[in-house]
Amino acid sequence: MSTLVCVKRVVDSSGQVVLTEDGQAVDGRYAGFTMSVHEECAVEIAVRTGDATVMTLGDTDAVEQLRAALAVGCTAATHVVADQQAFGPADVAREIAAVVRDQGHDLVLLGNDASDTGDFQVGIRLAYELGWPVVNGVTEVSVDDGVVTARGAGPGGVETYRLPLPAVVTVLEGGVEPRYPTVPGRMRAKKVAIDEREPTSQPQGPGRVRLLLRPPVPSSVQVLGKGAEAAPAVVDLFEQLGVISR
């Protein structure tokens, strides 16, 4: 049983998002780079399923995200070295498919969507390319005896899918808690030889005109009280947020 998990180097979007001048990408000057939170969860699931290979398509800096996945338990890494900006979702799906055909994986995990471009397409295009079954937007995945069980929130409650292997699954955050790297894990990751590849064909491009930012959501402040009298309201709020439970 071999799992491939796909990650993309993106700008950390937990702070204010700043676009590059041409509107084609998010500016990482202040926030730094990471992988999307959905992908962190996909990596966590991949590591739990056993033998996990991580892959990315990106420039040489993207090796940082491969090392990050290796540090938390992936055992091999493939790097399609290319200018990520020139690749649209169909291009990326084709490159992943090429890797899958070469390496022979049983399960491919992806994030539901990338936190910078948000195209929501690569998973389903990959499945189409490979002719495999696919389920999108799940939060929990387990594999037993050649069958993938995937769970996620649906409109009416929790939805459970069973898929035969090989399969493609895209993951949403929320079902698993991604682990942090350990010191020995980080050091092991440093020593793994990364399989570098060229893209297999010319990309068609994303066809994107430009990215736009949503207008900022006005923030509002509600004063819960002052001093000790505010304590019950704070406890209620914490309970509501799930920070504590009674």
Next chain:
Amino acid sequence: MATVPATAKVVVIGAGIVGNSLVHHLARLGWRDIVQIDKGPLPNPGGSTGHASNFIFPVDHSREITDLTLDSMRQYKEMGVFTESGGFELARTEARMEELRRRMSSARAWGIEAQLVDPEFVKDKVPFIETDQFIGAFWTPGVGVVDSLRAGTIMRERALETGALTVVPNVEVVGLDVDDGRIRRVRTSRGDIEAEHVVIACGVWSPKIGDMAGISIPLTPAVHQMVSVGPCPQLAEREGEISFPIIRDMDTFCYERQHGADMEVGSYAHRAILHEPEDIPSLEQATLSPTEMPFTPDDFDPQLEQAYELMPDLLGAEGAQMRYAINGLLSLTCDGSPILGESLVNGLWTAAAVWIKEGPGVGRAVAEWMVNGRSEIDLSHSDIARFHPHQMRREHTRLRTTESFIKTYGIVHPGEQYESDRGRRLAPMHAAQRRLGAVFFETGGWERPHWYESNAGLVVEYGAAVMPREHEWDARWWSPIINAEHLRMREAAGIVDLSAFEVFDIVGPGALETVQTVCVAQCDVPVGKVVYTPVLDPAGCLRSDLTVMRLGGEHFRVVTGAAHGPVDRKWFGDHVPADGATTLMNRTDDVVTIGLWGPRARDILASLTSEDVSDGGFGFLTCREIQVKGVPVLASRISYVGELGWELYVTVDDAAAVWDALLDAGTTYGAVPVGIGVYGTTGRIEKGYRAFGFELDGERTIVEAGMQRPKVKAADFVGKAAYLHQRESAPARVLCTMAVDDHTSAAGTKRYMLGGEPVLTRSGAPLTDDRGAHPYVTSAGPAPSLGKHLLMAYLPPDEAVVGNELAVSYMEELYPVTVVSTDATPAFDAANERIR
């Protein structure tokens, strides 16, 4: 939404450890109408204080930094936010062990409990450490951690309780209005504040705020990486934030500091990662806080591996994860010292590039400086006025900090020179000096010959009299050629490049009043007289020592050293009457000074001029213009090396020709070019001449330094009342000169002290003066004419007796010394006959 007050006595910009400490101490000292603003929220506005490691190792080689740290620890303890943990500094190599022995010298000099211990001692207190990774350690039981955010809140609240302070967070400074050289107003996003004084305590953002008023605050935001690993079961089972001593793994430039159940690993080993203040993200843009930049793991990996080797069981423990990792920003400066004091804009103060360990001490000292005109702890090395123009460039700071970052935990020799951004200020005779094999040391950006390889032959000639050094450390940044040049100067003559002198003229109707107010010595002297004078602060402590020449009725020339020159220039400038009729002109870059000294100096000068340069025709401490080979030269008969001779002031255009003429004429008389090694050390120490920054500083008095004259001038001057009072009572300590009696170490090597070492009783017991200070060597240097190595130190009065036998501790071995002078009486040529 809160608005800012329209007026204030003082606006403190910044609510980090420094700003918070400042408002507390300003209020404590009686100031009112204090307004403190910060662009971030409270209690953590997002600057470097918010992510600091918050640990304090008190021992530093610098007295100034150590005193600020000890004062800060006292304040943190008083506020109840200090937790003592103890701390180890590990040595993996013998070179580092030697550095730790030198650290012991500093600990003894500053009176801080410390000891050198073996790996088993460390293991006993830190059971998860691998003892095969290091060979010894420096143990400081007083090391601890503080809660700097809580301390800041306490200090702010104390100031608020007095009613002296208004605090407004979330206010951004958008401009500083300066008018007629004085700060007038702070413009903010919530209105303007008219203010008498403004303090920039903005940490890494300070340069940006300084630019708004046209002043340079030359610091650079630099990354210090740290990661937090946990939960570690070995730590989690203990109560509280810290229960194991902090480890500084000096040779890997890393530290390991417990933080509850986590072990924080920090590094100063990575490449210098510098930012510009303008590129720091805003609060909204930042992922964490503005000064917690995204972690760049590749830079940290090598250190992580070394830390893992040191503590594998802890850092590799089941469940221990790297759950926090940042590129934290801190402030670095070109010389490693903070940036404090009043800028070139009157009323605009700075308090930046300060670490947590110095924060409260800096707050107190700067507040005292603002309120009383001086601080109890001398801040000479941190004064913002110290910077020369070339040091105010961002590029200089960037180059120097790139070079020095890796030395944060490095072994830095006291004579060590920077390699980057050199060659900024070259004397007109620089090319000629290079041809003579000059070895250049830098001061104030000037390249000064420290010795000349062309004089190497003299080493052979003088043989053992050059006092060669066997030990590499003692001989590093040194050459026996210095001593050979010294002997030749005493025998014939030496020619010295003194281009680096800071020279400024004060001209106008208020010139006399200005120099009389600033200087202790009588400056109302006939035109053509030269005056050597101390300069005092309002409390009668030393601010400088320098020479003043009266060149005209309303024209005085001040000459002082390069290192302290800009500070002196500001001090005089601050005392020039404001009416505009009297001006201070900096002449440093258009006047070159060449020294000529030695028994044959008069013969050499006479061969180049038709003027009468006999003692009768050109008396000691006089100056006048003469022609030297047809070139007009201002000659001043004075000496810092104890020989007959002159300082010759020449224009830049003529300097190279005069230099060549002197060397040429000197050949006949056996004269050689002589470097600063002689001028700054051997020549002066034989004569017991004091140097500012070594013997003299803001914590010493004229009386302690043994420099008082029989009379005090009638005219008023800064510090006069205090000085008159000091003269009435016995000094608390006395500046003495000592000679080393035996240099032989236990290993049989002759060792030579370099300065900073503790002075002890012959049997090694500490000495303490009435103020609780311990004597240490302020200057050390060879006296080749005496065949002795001399040391200067302030001794308790009952130890200041000629012939008293004491000891100096050097690299943890005792060497016997004997007091040879207890006042300004020189060890060499006590009657000063050679100067005449």
